Amino acid sequence: MSTDPNLAPMPETTPAPDRQEFAGNLSRRHRAAKIWRVVFQASTVVGIVVLLTLLYNIVTESFGLVAVQNEVEPAALAIGGVPMEDLSKEQLVEILKGKVSAGIMRRLERDEPFAQRSREGVLTLVKERVVNPEIVKSWPLTESLLKRGAIEEEVRQNHPKARLEFKSWLNWNFLVSPQSSEALLTGVRAAFLGSLWMIAITMLIAFPVGVGAAIYLEEYYSDNWLTRLIQTNINNLAGVPSIIYGMLGLAIFVRALEILTSGALFGLTDATTANGRTILSASLTMALLVLPVIIINAQEAIRAVPGSLRQASYGLGATQWQTIWHHVLPNALPGILTGTILAMSRAIGETAPLVVVGASTYVAFDPSGPFSKFTALPIQIYQWTSRPQEEFRNIAAAAMIVLLIMLLALNAAAVLLRNRYARRW
């Protein structure tokens, strides 16, 4: 009878006629259970494989061998047997003068007079301008590990002046450097800070508004056609494509409210040159985008607070607000924060609305505040992947790792916060 060998078959006594109807379908039920189990396992495996492939792709592009070719070998710059690294500042300035055009020297002098520059600063300049290392070819991590010999051979033949070295595209310089058109020198600093600014302001706006709306809809509203209409709209808004929010943001925040979003209203920029394409515009757009997610999740969380708790509170002579503040919100908070984490993850990764609202793709300076021009990590990644040079793909992969780590860090912070408040009695 049973398909499970561990289950001993039930001893059959004389089969009563009315038990005949049940006979024989037990093994069929077990078989169905097994099939479904395999189906669910397969789904899980597919999900895991896809995720691992994604991670593999990013990681393999972010690290690997590169062939670096210097325009001028550092050894050639040694003076009297003293290597370049140990030369004095004056000697380094002399090298610069000899190798760099007068125009560039004048510009460098204008940026910061050489008299004021440190020896290390000048050394960096020499490395950038004179040695000028250039990556002639790069290999992904797996190839670097598995076909080291073939790569060495290829470098020897095709790029005799280059030297092969292992490079982690994700490194400290990459994190702290502003953007540059040179793959070796560029960094994600401006994009990282832009994303941080944007997400902070987005959450500052979306969290209180979203939770407030959820409290109203769950605890205060009376059931009529208007509130039902609002509820239906919120549910539908959660599914609206993000590019449409981008168009809305462009029309309202960037154009119509330019005086506010550019900061001109507060006298921060000249009204005549005001530009609404700021962090504030992007944050407001993003806040609109994630608001339905926050509202719906907060509503679910508030609805899940047991009615007995509300009754206990009212029964003790608590007002509605005391009931909400002391019982409903603390008990709903873990669920509300879960929704907020989802919303935050979505906002960090959104690219389309930022493109429409007008994130810049080349920002070499740190964002200075809500009214600053900005770029964000997804924009930066998009821009780098669309470059023709091969090494920018490595740069993009490294930026993806930064984006993922930032996402994980923010989520971990939110989860910690949630667990702190979810201390169950």
Place this chain on the structure above:
Amino acid sequence: MTDFPLTQSESSHSASPVPAANGEYAIETRGLNVYYGNFRAVRDIDLKIASRKITAFIGPSGCGKSTVLRAFNRMNDLVRGSWMEGQVVFHGRNIYESDIDAVEVRRRIGMVFQKPNPFPKSIYENVAWGARINGYNGDDMDALVERSLQQAALWDEVKDKLQQSALALSGGQQQRLCIARAIAIKPEIILMDEPCSSLDPIATLKIEDLMHDLAQIYTIIIVTHNMQQAARVADFTAFFMIDENRAGTLIEYGPTQRIFTNPEDNRTESYITGRFG
């Protein structure tokens, strides 16, 4: 919020002649009808509840006894779509008048629910919270918590773990904590909606003993499915049943002794002898 004048209610209208102590009634209903939407859940209830006595509401499921109980402290207000006709008179005032604040009514008429529902907080906080949010400004809170827990016969069991979670207590202890929580805000009447239905027999007996003690100070109204319980604890018993329109009506009301030994209505007799319900 106007304070309830502390005068006695006029007892001119008396459908259920209940001999109350000193002719004093804690609360009474006059022509009470409660509706959920279009459905009339209870019909024309006239009840006078004796002060500092235990009154039990019995009757089969769905007969509206809980609805009547919840009308006494306006808990029905919280049910969307519910509305009522008639009066519930407390200290000479109809508590459903527009200038009466339901929050104040619930402070003075406390409630203990069917399932123990302590707050997910410490034992101490469970008792102190109600007093605090009602603006308690008497002597120190510790004393109030201790006094309330003692009155609820729970102090000896929890005095060493006041800061522990209330949810770690047993069901019976949780229910006594809910009683302690209710009496901490010094109500005049305590409504109990099947307070022992989820408890074992020993915990039930403890609560019943407790009710006897509490009746010295408070008026207690208890809804129960357990007729033995009504017979054991109640001074007065009201028997409810649904009429032909499925609305709950009051069939008989009187001293428990008489209801159980010599009921006037044969429906009451059928019910208490277990012939239906």
